[in-house]
Amino acid sequence: MQIKSSLDNLLTPTAIALGNFDGIHRGHLEVIKPVLELDDPDCYKTVVTFDPHPQEFFTGQQRQLITPQPEKAMILEQLGIQQLVLLPFDRELVKLSPQEFVTQILNNRLQSKFVSVGEDFRFGNQRAGAAADLVQLTADVDITTKIAPLEQNGESRISSSRIRAALLAADLQLTKTLLGRYYSIVGTVINGQEIGRSIGFPTANLKYPPEKFLPRQGVYCVRVDTATQQQLPGVMNIGKRPTVNGVNTTIEVHLLDWDGNLYEQQLTIYLHQFLRSEQKFPDLTALTNQIQADCDTARVFFQIQSSQNI
CATH class of the missing domain: 2.40.30.30 (Riboflavin kinase-like)
Known part of the structure; x- marks a missing residue:
């Protein structure tokens, strides 16, 4: 698997799963699965995530990660992902409007043909864009977008914060249920x-x-x-x-x-x-x-x- 820390020299065109993916838990897997199942040999199966984590960028404090980058790369490679792009989360990226993010990043640089995101995905300046907006904006540049529904466990959604809470309680059975491993x-x-x-x-x-x-x-x-x-x-x-x-x-x-x-x-x-x-x-x-x-x-x-x- 190729690991890219910038938008230069990418393997393109791409089919991408887009998000933070800290933990690569069962909910994240539902976002990644459409990319793995896509029947298009011309597209490189790619995960695009943000580096540093957006919360770390805005708070200035190092965020503790369920899957640090080397571990995340190992899991994604085992799944069959061909390329991991660590999209630099910096002031230039933060300033982009939702439409500019789609045009400049997804279309021009990543040359995406297919994008998969979770139902709660937000993007663009001040998180102005929602998943539904991404569907419309990408359609305008001939990119197909699929929205994965939130994965539930019991009455609550699966999330990285629930996994952290389970780990602090040493509830390894719940942790395994949420992660899928x-x-x-x-x-x-x-x-x-x-x-x-x-x-x-x-x-x-x-x-x-x-x-x-x-x-x-x-x-x-x-x-x-x-x-x-x-x-x-x-x-x-x-x-x-x-x-x-x-x-x-x-x-x-x-x-x-x-x-x-x-x-x-x-x-x-x-x-x-x-x-x-x-x-x-x-x-x-x-x-x-x-x-x-x-x-x-x-x-x-x-x-x-x-x-x-x-």
């Missing part, structure tokens, strides 16, 4: 203090994007994809390690019944079950006993999960 964290293994190794539970310390939205701090049952192996069961801790006077938030993963060197490898960690909140223990012996109990609980969980073919 297990929540994941992608990062690179770096050197740590090796405290885990000294007490018999070696851990992989993960360097993750600073803009990554993290769930509730605590201990989780996880499955891990490494560079060479997939779906390895493990136990992950997200937190500040109060027992050893930690200060910064860290992510550490212990793979069950596995031995090897993971340094500098990229790991994809899928969160399956929340075990407990992080807590401070009186000493390393108490911590070691609790980690052993966590690993035993995780083994039982994965045995049950495997028997149920989840």
Whole structure:
């Protein structure tokens, strides 16, 4: 998949799904699906999103993302998208009227033949344009636009804010339902203090994007994809390690019944079950006993999960 951070040297003409797509949840998938299903071999299947996120641009504060750009690109490539365009969200773009956005961006630069957006999509200066306006404006330049209805779960729509709330509550089942997949964290293994190794539970310390939205701090049952192996069961801790006077938030993963060197490898960690909140223990012996109990609980969980073919 091609990743473009400007409107230069694009693969054109395009069929595009247009939106922020933070999380690429089930609602987003309904917007992307028409592009994937479009029967036009001459159009490059493209996702166009905004960089930075519009809320980050207007507030000046870094927004925590469910899917930072590298993770978003990985998921889109797996779906079959051929090109990801990170449309620079800057003052020039903000000034464009809805009609100018269609003419200058969608028609002239992206050379779009087909556009898919969600029902709540807004565009143009001061968000003046709605999805229905996009249908009319694109028709004037021979672009077909499809509006995807909002995807519901229960009585509420699926949204990135609902997913964030579920993650902060460590409700991983709801998170999976809204996303359509297990929540994941992608990062690179770096050197740590090796405290885990000294007490018999070696851990992989993960360097993750600073803009990554993290769930509730605590201990989780996880499955891990490494560079060479997939779906390895493990136990992950997200937190500040109060027992050893930690200060910064860290992510550490212990793979069950596995031995090897993971340094500098990229790991994809899928969160399956929340075990407990992080807590401070009186000493390393108490911590070691609790980690052993966590690993035993995780083994039982994965045995049950495997028997149920989840």
